[in-house]
Amino acid sequence: MYDSNNNTTTAPPHVVLVPLMAQGHTIPMLDMARLLAQRGVHVTFITTPVNASRIKPIIARVHESKLPINFIEIPFPCAEAGLPIGCENFDLVPSIDLFVNFFQAIQLFAHPLEQSLKDLVPRPTCMINDMSNPWAANVARSLNIRTLIFHGPSCVYIYCSYVFQQHKIYETVTDEFEEISVPGLADNDDDDVVGQSFKVCKLHAPGWLNAPGFEKFRDEILHAEETTDGVVMNTFHDVEPMFVEAYKKVIGKDVWTVGPLCLYDKDDLSARIERGNKAAVDSEKLFGWLDSMEERSVLYVSFGSLTRMNVGQILEIGSGLEASGVPLLWVIKDVEKSPEVEEWLKGFEQRMSLRSFVIKGWAPQAAILSHKSVGGFVSHCGWNSTLEAISNGVPMITWPQFADQFLNGRLVVELLRIGIAIGVKKPAFYYGKDEIPVKKDDVERAVRRSLMGDGEEAEERRIRAIEIKKKAIKAMEEGGSSYKNITRLVEYIKHEPGKDVQGTQV
Numbered sequence: 428m429y430d431s432n433n434n435t436t437t438a439p440p441h442v443v444l445v446p447l448m449a450q451g452h453t454i455p456m457l458d459m460a461r462l463l464a465q466r467g468v469h470v471t472f473i474t475t476p477v478n479a480s481r482i483k484p485i486i487a488r489v490h491e492s493k494l495p496i497n498f499i500e501i502p503f504p505c506a507e508a509g510l511p512i513g514c515e516n517f518d519l520v521p522s523i524d525l526f527v528n529f530f531q532a533i534q535l536f537a538h539p540l541e542q543s544l545k546d547l548v549p550r551p552t553c554m555i556n557d558m559s560n561p562w563a564a565n566v567a568r569s570l571n572i573r574t575l576i577f578h579g580p581s582c583v584y585i586y587c588s589y590v591f592q593q594h595k596i597y598e599t600v601t602d603e604f605e606e607i608s609v610p611g612l613a614d615n616d617d618d619d620v621v622g623q624s625f626k627v628c629k630l631h632a633p634g635w636l637n638a639p640g641f642e643k644f645r646d647e648i649l650h651a652e653e654t655t656d657g658v659v660m661n662t663f664h665d666v667e668p669m670f671v672e673a674y675k676k677v678i679g680k681d682v683w684t685v686g687p688l689c690l691y692d693k694d695d696l697s698a699r700i701e702r703g704n705k706a707a708v709d710s711e712k713l714f715g716w717l718d719s720m721e722e723r724s725v726l727y728v729s730f731g732s733l734t735r736m737n738v739g740q741i742l743e744i745g746s747g748l749e750a751s752g753v754p755l756l757w758v759i760k761d762v763e764k765s766p767e768v769e770e771w772l773k774g775f776e777q778r779m780s781l782r783s784f785v786i787k788g789w790a791p792q793a794a795i796l797s798h799k800s801v802g803g804f805v806s807h808c809g810w811n812s813t814l815e816a817i818s819n820g821v822p823m824i825t826w827p828q829f830a831d832q833f834l835n836g837r838l839v840v841e842l843l844r845i846g847i848a849i850g851v852k853k854p855a856f857y858y859g860k861d862e863i864p865v866k867k868d869d870v871e872r873a874v875r876r877s878l879m880g881d882g883e884e885a886e887e888r889r890i891r892a893i894e895i896k897k898k899a900i901k902a903m904e905e906g907g908s909s910y911k912n913i914t915r916l917v918e919y920i921k922h923e924p925g926k927d928v929q930g931t932q933v
């Protein structure tokens with residue numbers, strides 16, 4: 428790698444990206460790959476066959492663009508971990524009991540990964556791992572390269588999980604709904620952010636993998652966070668300043684905020700359509716319909732890729748949307764299409780033919796949210812969806828389901844004040860068979876009176892949404908906070924400590 432005179436290597440800086448095998452995490456990491464490659468870094472991107480087929484259009488674009496990104500496809504050890512063949516992504520795991528197996532499979536990835544990185548030329552200088560891949564840090568260590576962690580979720584969630592664990596706050600909490608002030612938040616001097624105190628309850632901020640069976644894995648994740656050289660986050664300073672600052676302080680290492688990464692494809696509609704899975708809809712028909720609607724009139728309803736609603740809840744949503752009188756674009760997932768739902772939808776689509784569009788399956792969300800006719804978003808508040816809404820100035824109705832979603836929802840409603848909570852209290856990955864936490868009237872009220880209404884409050888919410896959108900765009904533009912952080916990250920990847928002094932790695 429280095430010449431005989433012990434001079435620094437002239438090989439380009441080379442970073443290996445190891446994403447988590449879940450859609451919402453893979454796509455932002457791919458955006459990051461492209462951003463780094465544009466700035467002169469050689470990138471190796473690790474993926475599995477299913478994922479490779481899912482992100483094919485993006486891979487094709489990368490090849491066309493001649494960006495220096497190399498995809499390495501490593502077979503996913505399904506059989507070894509007791510998973511059905513082809514079960515290579517979170518949303519393909521058929522039952523909740525198999526999640527532990529899914530995480531085991533991820534761990535079995537280490538050996539083949541090490542084998543394929545060993546002989547790469549140019550030699551990798553740095554690895555960026557999704558935080559859910561703590562095992563990959565060992566691979567980096569054995570190859571003698573530095574590691575950074577990539578956080579897909581919001582900083583509010585990462586920070587709350589971290590300090591609550593650190594202060595062992597949950598060990599003394601008996602009431603899961605008790606509101607606890609989040610420690611360590613500085614008095615904020617930023618007028619745009621309201622209120623420096625932020626309260627959460629245990630149920631909404633459960634921390635990382637606080638479920639039986641996950642203890643060992645959780646400890647590994649926390650250990651990896653403590654031993655990493657630095658942290659890269661898909662967020663931007665202005666969207667959650669007090670949490671970014673507080674997190675930097677508690678972990679005491681470099682934190683690069685490089686988002687919203689979804690803005691990478693901002694100027695390219697067909698690229699936006701191709702993000703994620705293959706869309707289950709004729710995009711000409713869809714965008715033709717959107718084009719025909721009035722500006723900001725359409726409500727977009729979608730709950731992300733992982734959870735599923737039961738029949739009763741789906742019908743309740745549908746009836747509420749219908750009663751609201753608002754034009755809507757509603758996504759129903761493949762796994763939710765029971766005969767009962769199909770039957771009900773037939774009538775619904777007939778009655779609503781002029782003002783509704785139903786997508787059954789995967790929707791080109793990034794492109795939808797950026798369409799001028801879309802004026803509101805009913806969302807599960809996954810961070811990726813939340814950032815997409817923010818980046819497009821679309822106010823939200825928040826309907827969180829699990830993980831970071833409740834805190835993202837509170838950030839949107841209480842701090843950014845660009846959303847209305849639908850009012851779900853209890854996290855649930857799948858709702859029980861007869862569990863219907865949100866009724867028709869709740870949906871109708873939230874949509875008609877609040878989000879899409881023409882009252883003063885609704886108008887102010889829209890104005891704030893546009894303001895934060897402008898900040899998001901500015902962050903990613905030359906001179907913006909995320910742009911500058913990417914510049915610094917590239918510097919970090921280029922500079923190998925110890926090498927120029929002795930010609931050996933430290």
Ligand SMILES: *[C@@H]1O[C@H](CO)[C@@H](O)[C@H](O)[C@H]1NC(C)=O
Pocket residue numbers: 664681682683684908911912915
């Ligand atoms: C990221 O950007 C912020 C705001 O510009 C800056 O304060 C911070 O030092 C940067 N982070 C790193 C690790 O350079």
Ligand SMILES: CC(=O)N[C@H]1CO[C@H](CO)[C@@H](O)[C@@H]1O
Pocket residue numbers: 476477478479480513514
């Ligand atoms: C489950 C799934 O999508 N499997 C696909 C994985 O990728 C290979 C190669 O692209 C396909 O042949 C499989 O159908």
Ligand SMILES: CC(=O)N[C@H]1CO[C@H](CO)[C@@H](O)[C@@H]1O
Pocket residue numbers: 450451452453454455688689702703731732733790791792793811812
């Ligand atoms: C940037 C990104 O990952 N976007 C995806 C977020 O998740 C939604 C739903 O799961 C997808 O539609 C987006 O493409």
